[in-house]
Amino acid sequence: MTKLFDQSIAANARLHELIPGGAHTYAKGEDQYPENMAPVIERGLGAHVWDVDGNEYIEYGSGLRAVSLGHQHPKVVEAVKRELDRGSNFVRPSIVELEAAERFLTAVPTADMVKFTKNGSDATTAAIKLSRAITGRARVAICADHAFFSTDDWFITRTPMAAGIPDAIGDLTVGFPYGDLAATEEMFVRYPGEIACLVLEPATQQDPPPGYLEGLRDLAHRFGALLIFDEMITGFRFADGGAQGLYGVTPDLSTFGKALANGFAVSALAGRREYMERGGLRDSNERVFLLSTTHGAETHSLAAAIAVLDVYAAEGISARLHELGDKLAAGVREITAAAGVGEHVIVRGRASNLVFATLDENFLPSQLYRTLFLRELILGGVIGPSFVVSSALTDADIERTLEVVAQACTVYHKALDAQDVSAFLPGRPVQPVFRKFA
Template sequence: MDTEVLDLPLSRTANERLHAMIPGGAHTYAKGDDQYPENLAPVISHGSGAHVWDVDGNRYIEYGSGLRSVSLGHAHPRVIEAVRRELGRGSNFVRPSIVEVEAAERFLATVPTAEMVKFAKNGSDATSAAVRLARAATGRTRVALCSDHPFFSVDDWFIGTTPMSAGIPTTTTDLIATFPYGDLAATEEMLARYPDEIACLILEPATHTEPPPGYLAGLRELADRHGCVLIFDEMITGFRWSEAGAQGLYGVVPDLSTFGKALGNGFAVSALAGRRDLMERGGLRDSGAHDRVFLLSTTHGAETHSLAAAMAVQTTYVEEGITARLHALGERLAAGVRDAAAAMGVGDHVVVRGRASNLVFATLDEDLQPSQQYRTLFLRRLLAGGVLAPSFVVSSALDDEDIDRTVDVVAQACAVYRKALDASDPTPWLLGRPVKPVFRRLA
């Protein structure tokens, strides 16, 4: 059996300190040490480009940077320059900054399918504002969310539908309906089951699967016919699919959409965008015929340096062809991983999925079922080879050498994977408890 060579004593100590003060040991559940092999959850010191260093001094090629938010790489010079320029001018005032005007103009020029935009700090606030707006505009209370998409918000209307529903009253979750991705007939049946009750359909326009031909247009038609608001959650697809989001790529315009993650390259900024008549329900220039909607009102929603970061990100994407680069890097990585897995006899067990700019991987057992044990084995070998990869989501800071090195490490991991499959038991290679799913009822 292969022995583990990576030791992280300083990270282990830091993790203990984190758990002593912070519930879950991290400020995002997906960053928890339970998502990594036991005693192999590196605590990060700093990052540059596509690389990060842990407090033990180890360097890693990093994927899924900042939960997909750092798509240009860490400390990108154009973004840092824009942020630094604003820091010395003050970050928050008692009235709007001119930067808010410029950021809104830049966003609406980049995403021309939207007519108005409002900025916030996180995706949950933006999606919940969209749901609130839809309920107000339609006079309906029931929300229909896509059951195949993993996350929409930390707020009760979504978290109540997950296994971590403690503290959320059923009166909230009773107002939620679901529909499967890609199935227009099932969605229409759901809408018919709740006639004139559905305020909105909310979904990610694409994830690890492309929308079937005509699907998004079909949803648009269903929403119009049933009088509900169509909301695209573009937290991930925004910029990674195209500068104008999935709506720009697929040519289907939602009523409302939400953006975040890549928008700030790690700086805290999100956006709610959409039709003027809907957005003005939360403004001051509505006709006066409607009750006002408390849309988004956040003290730090328009911090100048975060908006400057967002403008720099959009400029960089457009001028440097970042979306195309992300796809090219992802295609090179996916081909390399698939070839390496096939060469080691695990091509059916280590599976790369998704759009090239947003790759994930599945780890399957002897029966080709998803396995947390085999995921643990795979992650352990990647970490030992200097690859930090909860997913294979690329940043544009990667280069061909990084991709080639990653493929070499994947090949080594697949060799161990093959041994575990032959033994019909990965346990000897885990060296601790398996990694765990984020959403689970008990700790």
């Protein structure tokens, strides 16, 4: 399938003139896609999107995993339109805020209270602040094996893009490895009485080792720290009640976003009442300025969240995502094996949250081969940085995706045989988001 990208190329040039990086999210940047093949999207419907050149794509990882029901889901759109006709922001709380909180806490019964905001970074940073206030400690421990927690200094200090962050702030963040309780205990011993909290995703590509989350909770509490689950990705996509419900381990605080409102801007900080009340008006301790955002409770976004939670419960969306992901993963593995690249193009992760790895001739992760694979997918009408599914995907979409993957694997095999992938690429390779220089 021949595709033209002239309008996208022109739009990207204009974007870079007006917006640093050409996008408002680094993960959506032009550098994440093959050169001159970074489509600028005009519209979406279900699991399909169209770019400004009129090219149509089956989309994966929609909205960076936020759009789990597909674009323009009718029940979400209806709920949003209804609230837009009633006003979106007032001088006092809207009744929709109460309704959204009640609906959220019904879906996530492991939490006692919830506070909504607009983005995941704010929610997770609020959890950090709250844990510091509760424990009286300054140091934060983050899982070093997990990719992202916040745009704020306490996390970005641990990345190659730490310019502008004072060393004094960076010194307050330490890392611990996922799945290793002994190493985490050693960290607590190394910083006695200093660590306010442990922050981690409860699971990523594999389920946690048996007993790990329980052990981590007990370890944190034994050393006087709080346990914080970042459920931005796992929340609702892994299970309706989040990973904490799926694995049966309740953290002290947790943060949600992404799938919560099907692309509308809603994230949440949730947790135990005794801790959350520190940011309220009914606690006798020194107050914590927890979260206070002008747009945090826009009625239409909260109405979207209510609609999403209702759809998840009524239609078994979590199970549907796993069903679609299982079918896609099985098909990709069969195709890669048949094409002789099964050890080089690897699909992994929970079925509802699939990613793919691209390995070179020496079985090492390769940005060059990732570029080749992405290029062939885009030319075949499939776009996405992952294979993260939405419930809007049809069986025909999955079948077409597998056809495109088969075509991509044929080219991939040729590059491996040639031992020169660069000969198959007309431009620069895609780049990691976190790098020190452009």
